[in-house]
Amino acid sequence: MNKKRFCFAPVVGPDTRFLVIGTMPGEASLQAGEYYAFKHNAFWPIIFKLAGQTVQTYEEKLLLLQKLKIGLWDNLKACEREGSLDSDIKSAQPNDFESLLCRCKKVEKLLFNGQKSFSFFKKFHPDLLKKYSYAVLPSTSPANARFSFAQKFEEWQKEFSEI
Numbered sequence: 001m002n003k004k005r006f007c008f009a010p011v012v013g014p015d016t017r018f019l020v021i022g023t024m025p026g027e028a029s030l031q032a033g034e035y036y037a038f039k040h041n042a043f044w045p046i047i048f049k050l051a052g053q054t055v056q057t058y059e060e061k062l063l064l065l066q067k068l069k070i071g072l073w074d075n076l077k078a079c080e081r082e083g084s085l086d087s088d089i090k091s092a093q094p095n096d097f098e099s100l101l102c103r104c105k106k107v108e109k110l111l112f113n114g115q116k117s118f119s120f121f122k123k124f125h126p127d128l129l130k131k132y133s134y135a136v137l138p139s140t141s142p143a144n145a146r147f148s149f150a151q152k153f154e155e156w157q158k159e160f161s162e163i
Helices: 027-032 043-051 058-068 097-103 115-124 149-159
Strands: 003-006 018-022 070-074 076-081 090-094 109-113 133-137
Touching (some): 043 058, 133 149
């Protein structure tokens, strides 16, 4: 039986330039109440390597994102899913990116954490793709075994070359 899932609030600041868009938090993230909490997800290791530093607490991670002008939010406000795989998502309900992007005037680029994230955004917000620069990056999920960590990092690094 699928469980009803709800996303986290957006992590954005007044200077956010890059908005990383995921699909929906997985089990470990929902249990921890933190974005990308699953220990095998490559998101935080990529960010640490980009910044040349490592932080310990979730609060420090969020401060690092703010310093790097990176925001986070997920495509879906709610969905039904058993487990953590994006391919198992049912009854997807979109987040209101139009309102968020109206409030976050400095966002220059949308960065999609994987193809599934991009496909949901394209389905629910096609007009926003005409207004913003964007890139579809390899998913940082360990389920994305097509790419090694080094390959994921290389693709993500290209988008954050100004950091």
